[in-house]
Amino acid sequence: MTHAYILTLSCPDRPGIVHAVSGFLLDRGGNIEEAAQYNDHDTGLFFMRVQFACTQLTYDDLKMQLGFFAEPFQMECRLHALREPMRTVILVSREGHCLNDLLFRWKSGLLRLDVAAIVSNHRDFYQLAASYNVPFHHLPVTAATKAQVEARQLEIIGSERAELVVLARYMQILSDDMCRKLAGRAINIHHSFLPSFKGAKPYYQAHDRGVKLIGATAHYVTADLDEGPIIEQDVARVDHSFAVEDLTAQGRDTESQVLARAVKWHSEHRVLMNGHKTVVFK
Missing domain, CATH: 3.40.50.170 (Formyl transferase, N-terminal domain)
Structure with missing residues (x-):
């Protein structure tokens, strides 16, 4: 069963964030449908929004694994399920x-x-x-x-x-x-x-x-x-x-x-x- 999600995140900017996020989702069967990012040069912060579909993991599993993934990036991230308005x-x-x-x-x-x-x-x-x-x-x-x-x-x-x-x-x-x-x-x-x-x-x-x-x-x-x-x-x-x-x-x-x-x-x-x-x- 395919589930749709939106991931939003912010963290200090550094090379490789987009690659890391994409790889994280790919390794868990995620298919990116929409993505956007922004580097704020005044604050040194990076922002990203990714909409993706996933068949392998539940919302709870994804959220738990995102917590481990985000820690070394000092990343604040939120996972939103698109089941309901x-x-x-x-x-x-x-x-x-x-x-x-x-x-x-x-x-x-x-x-x-x-x-x-x-x-x-x-x-x-x-x-x-x-x-x-x-x-x-x-x-x-x-x-x-x-x-x-x-x-x-x-x-x-x-x-x-x-x-x-x-x-x-x-x-x-x-x-x-x-x-x-x-x-x-x-x-x-x-x-x-x-x-x-x-x-x-x-x-x-x-x-x-x-x-x-x-x-x-x-x-x-x-x-x-x-x-x-x-x-x-x-x-x-x-x-x-x-x-x-x-x-x-x-x-x-x-x-x-x-x-x-x-x-x-x-x-x-x-x-x-x-x-x-x-x-x-x-």
């Missing part, structure tokens, strides 16, 4: 364009996800969730209930075995503790081209500065607001005649597309962390 929980507030886009792409087979739940601090999209047969959790947030709500959110994420949490215009700032618990598996969409116009109301800030381009940024969530490692960005051209409402309307499509690409790449294990930056094998 990535379990995902989506958080949203009152702007539903990103949520709607993700759900449509998921049901159309364009995203390798399993959307397990939608969590919101408003009730606006419970009918949309029901139309896709996704459980909807309404958890209103106030300053007094923030800690209890986050505890409940983490409980839902844990019970649904979610590997990915998407903040699809969820307009609440997560606590430092929650950010740490979701490190590397929570993606936010910010409606500006970071590092410009961080924080609240970026379209108002952009309008005040008279920008000629507006953008959107998908990044991993960290305790530093809008400072997480960037996964994807894009821009749209505007001009002096655009009011704030026009900028907002123009930006919705950009936000949806940027977030969808970031979610797709993450779910396909194409994003590797490189300090405060990312390496994305598209």
Whole structure:
């Protein structure tokens, strides 16, 4: 029986890594179907993503043998089985364009996800969730209930075995503790081209500065607001005649597309962390 896997790795750069990885897989009956690598000359680190099929070893056997293989290279590696789509929980507030886009792409087979739940601090999209047969959790947030709500959110994420949490215009700032618990598996969409116009109301800030381009940024969530490692960005051209409402309307499509690409790449294990930056094998 053939099993499909993705191997991602990073380690100090040195000659022969690609040869060693290829040989390791070949010796175990692995057939490489896709491979990409990157040498970061600034940090001296090497990054690689390999998709391969294997008939000889199980996931557990491969993972154990990879541990021995990786040690002399000082290599951090992860093995991902492609048996099932990535379990995902989506958080949203009152702007539903990103949520709607993700759900449509998921049901159309364009995203390798399993959307397990939608969590919101408003009730606006419970009918949309029901139309896709996704459980909807309404958890209103106030300053007094923030800690209890986050505890409940983490409980839902844990019970649904979610590997990915998407903040699809969820307009609440997560606590430092929650950010740490979701490190590397929570993606936010910010409606500006970071590092410009961080924080609240970026379209108002952009309008005040008279920008000629507006953008959107998908990044991993960290305790530093809008400072997480960037996964994807894009821009749209505007001009002096655009009011704030026009900028907002123009930006919705950009936000949806940027977030969808970031979610797709993450779910396909194409994003590797490189300090405060990312390496994305598209």
